[in-house]
Amino acid sequence: MALGVVAVGIAVQAIRPSLEKPAGPQVEMAVPAPVKDILVRRCYACHSDEPRLSWWDHVVPVYWVVSSDVQRARAALNFSELGTKPVAAQQAELYEAVNQVQLGAMPLRLYLLGHPGSGVTDEELATLKNYLAPFKPATGPSGMAAGEAPKSLTAPAAPSPNGVPFLPGYADWKVMSTTDRGDNHTLRIITGNDLAMSAIEKHQLPSWPEGAAFAKITFQSVDDGHGHIVAGKFVQVEFMEKHRVQYAGTGGWGYARFKGAELKPYGNGPHFDNECLGCHEPVRDNDYVYTLPLPRGSK
16 A cells, blocks of 8 residues: 555656746846846746746645746746836836735745745845836926816727726716826826725725725826926826626726727736736735725814
8 A cells, every 4th residue: 555655656746747948039127237136036936937946846746836836927927038028018017026025925925935035135125126216207398287187088999808897987086095106107096986985984994895996097297397296198097896796706806997098998808807916916805905095084
């Protein structure tokens, strides 16, 4: 019996999904040497075409778990191929990766248990953030008042590929919060529909009610030349709408994004929203919502 178990254990070692380099182009992201060093040491083990496995990672069945994780990691972000994308897209993906690290979602806890000391240090995180955050807005004309542009944009060029509807009243909803991104010089105004705002006022969070919806309206940030940062050109509007059954596959939320003055829907195929879910996964305990409502006075 014991010999049979040993024989089976040896035999299954031959069942090894390949982690060889894909056939795609190999173009790495061009970043300063200190940043590249951090990415290679902390991220390339899973998020590249040259995964680095410890000896115990090669032992089946551990290898099966590791190879699956690497394949999924490559699909989400592959530093060996990131350089094929436009520079702005490269910066955006690195920005999201750094957010995942800062929120404690990356590296995965299970990975850290098996690979002690592989996490990003505070000093390394600071280096990455400093690289991504040249918080000097673009200079240009005074721009438009926040909210003016999207009010004239009420009809999308086409439906979102996942069927999540465009919500034309978003510009008239109440403001929940604001955010900014220094890496791509944008300002964001987050508005909420009546159901969302009622949940805030009644202190029902973090569980948002059915039908609650948010809009994240994005503008270019512009320095008006007098020391003021103002909202410039309208960039896009993104929606989150809560329906637990309808959007069960993406955490109970439907996601959609419409870009530019023509409101072109974002996404290649109906399952593009898995990308959105992956970004919101670190705040799962907050019902997948990043936005913290602005403080409101109580009566």
